[in-house]
Amino acid sequence: xxxxxxxxxxxxxxxxxxxxxxxxxxxxxxxxxxxxxxxxxxxxxxxxxxxxxxxxxxxxxxxxxxxxxxxxxxxxxxxxxxxxxxxxxxxxxxxxxxxxxxxxxxxxxxxxxxxxxxxxxxxxxxxxxxxxxxxxxxxxxxxxxxxxxxxxxxxxxxxxxxxxxxxxxxxxxxxxxxxxxxxxxxxxxxxxxxxxxxxxxxxxxxxxxxxxxxxxxxxxxxxxxxxxxxxxxxxxxxxxxxxxxxxxxxxxxxxxxxxxxxxxxxxxxxxxxxxxxxxxxxxxxxxxxxxxxxxxxxxxxxxxxxxxxxxxxxxx
Amino acid sequence: xxxxxxxxxxxxxxxxxxxxxxxxxxxxxxxxxxxxxxxxxxxxxxxxxxxxxxxxxxxxxxxxxxxxxxxxxxxxxxxxxxxxxxxxxxxxxxxxxxxxxxxxxxxxxxxxxxxxxxxxxxxxxxxxxxxxxxxxxxxxxxxxxxxxxxxxxxxxxxxxxxxxxxxxxxxxxxxxxxxxxxxxxxxxxxxxxxxx
Numbered sequence: 001x002x003x004x005x006x007x008x009x010x011x012x013x014x015x016x017x018x019x020x021x022x023x024x025x026x027x028x029x030x031x032x033x034x035x036x037x038x039x040x041x042x043x044x045x046x047x048x049x050x051x052x053x054x055x056x057x058x059x060x061x062x063x064x065x066x067x068x069x070x071x072x073x074x075x076x077x078x079x080x081x082x083x084x085x086x087x088x089x090x091x092x093x094x095x096x097x098x099x100x101x102x103x104x105x106x107x108x109x110x111x112x113x114x115x116x117x118x119x120x121x122x123x124x125x126x127x128x129x130x131x132x133x134x135x136x137x138x139x140x141x142x143x144x145x146x147x148x149x150x151x152x153x154x155x156x157x158x159x160x161x162x163x164x165x166x167x168x169x170x171x172x173x174x175x176x177x178x179x180x181x182x183x184x185x186x187x188x189x190x191x192x193x194x195x196x197x198x199x200x201x202x203x204x205x206x207x208x209x210x211x212x213x214x215x216x217x218x219x220x221x222x223x224x225x226x227x228x229x230x231x232x233x234x235x236x237x238x239x240x241x242x243x244x245x246x247x248x249x250x251x252x253x254x255x256x257x258x259x260x261x262x263x264x265x266x267x268x269x270x271x272x273x274x275x276x277x278x279x280x281x282x283x284x285x286x287x288x289x290x291x292x293x294x295x296x297x298x299x300x301x302x303x304x305x306x307x308x309x310x311x312x313x314x315x316x
Numbered sequence: 317x318x319x320x321x322x323x324x325x326x327x328x329x330x331x332x333x334x335x336x337x338x339x340x341x342x343x344x345x346x347x348x349x350x351x352x353x354x355x356x357x358x359x360x361x362x363x364x365x366x367x368x369x370x371x372x373x374x375x376x377x378x379x380x381x382x383x384x385x386x387x388x389x390x391x392x393x394x395x396x397x398x399x400x401x402x403x404x405x406x407x408x409x410x411x412x413x414x415x416x417x418x419x420x421x422x423x424x425x426x427x428x429x430x431x432x433x434x435x436x437x438x439x440x441x442x443x444x445x446x447x448x449x450x451x452x453x454x455x456x457x458x459x460x461x462x463x464x465x466x467x468x469x470x471x472x473x474x475x476x477x478x479x480x481x482x483x484x485x486x487x488x489x490x491x492x493x494x495x496x497x498x499x500x501x502x503x504x505x506x507x508x509x510x511x512x
Binding site for chain 2: 213
């Protein structure tokens with residue numbers, strides 16, 4: 001079982017980008033150099049709260065290889081598990097937060113001749129590190145940001161350094177815009193999309209319809225899809241029945257009773273937490289399982305997926 | 317000895333139209349596309365390039381396609397086909413699929429040209445037809461020898477007795493040849509004709 005090695009991060013600075021967006025600069029709490037991170041990598045932070053802790057994954061949005069500090073951007077989301085609210089309200093400069101060393105499930109393809117980056121909302125964060133890695137390099141790139149009307153100026157400010165490469169699209173006409181972006185791209189182009197599930201689906205579907213091979217299509221979902229209706233889970237090996245609350249993930253509920261379960265990304269992307277389902281029907285929210293595997297209902301990603309039935313029995 | 321267990325040895329699949337592609341080009345080094353190399357009807361391929369190897373071939377524009385058949389163009393020579401293919405690939409966009417049917421050396425050249433133009437493995441389909449004669453790269457003097465049929469041969473550059481390994485370099489589009497009698501000059505393994 002992979003247990004990501006943990007290090008303490010100190011919050012060097014918190015910068016308010018908009019009413020709901022904050023950028024946190026993290027440095028090594030011991031004053032040394034941070035582990036090197038690559039473009040598209042993320043850290044899983046252990047966010048302490050009064051009644052509970054959260055383990056949330058945040059993409060590193062600063063320049064890859066930078067070892068003095070990482071920056072992450074957190075959107076404050078109400079009606080979710082609450083980690084982002086705690087980051088916004090409970091974490092200030094000087095605080096020390098434990099977290100995993102960076103992992104990367106959204107790397108740039110070395111074979112890419114051109115890189116097309118597409119973000120929806122706060123999905124921009126991994127693509128900011130992609131853009132930083134590509135800026136001034138040999139392979140051309142373009143970055144398309146889809147944004148709500150209110151946040152257009154925020155993203156235009158964030159992307160100002162990439163003038164000539166970056167374009168911010170307001171709401172409406174997404175399907176036509178994505179088709180226009182993906183049509184007439186040269187051979188060897190790779191597309192990377194991060195954002196809400198509907199945007200990811202749109203980009204993946206459009207690229208496939210235009211004949212892009214799957215190896216050239218990269219996606220990472222962001223944010224928190226793990227909250228939902230409560231259910232119970234029976235851990236068959238441990239013989240423990242647990243209640244999964246509406247504001248916690250299945251994985252968090254398993255961890256809360258002291259059972260060690262595998263995990264890595266905590267975002268439904270890596271497949272590390274895949275667990276066998278003995279009974280009950282999963283509500284799949286991950287990006288790992290194929291449509292066939294989803295339909296079979298024999299496997300579940302505990303970090304994001306939940307239950308359609310009141311009870312799940314897991315091989316844990 | 318026929319299979320040396322080296323995984324870089326290319327495996328050629330039956331050539332069928334990849335329906336996930338949007339534009340398709342089939343090229344062959346022969347005057348006609350060998351039907352047994354295709355899993356689909358030739359007519360399924362919207363565009364076919366052949367090498368007629370004759371001066372009687374009109375060098376200009378595409379031949380008018382027959383009713384219901386693919387658009388075909390016959391080139392006078394391999395060199396002409398490769399020039400046209402290079403130009404075509406530089407203009408092509410994502411959604412393109414390239415199919416090649418022919419000798420192993422031709423497939424290697426098309427594969428290398430496609431890769432250098434940015435095509436990935438899923439976008440090039442290679443089907444073998446005709447000679448299995450190999451292009452071999454002498455790792456000692458860097459000379460290429462085409463049409464090698466035996467497991468051991470004399471390098472056309474330095475004369476060394478080279479053993480033909482299944483180690484295929486996609487970058488060089490050639491198999492690796494290494495001196496077989498380096499320890500005891502003149503001591504050769506049994507010579508077999510394996511690549512006809």
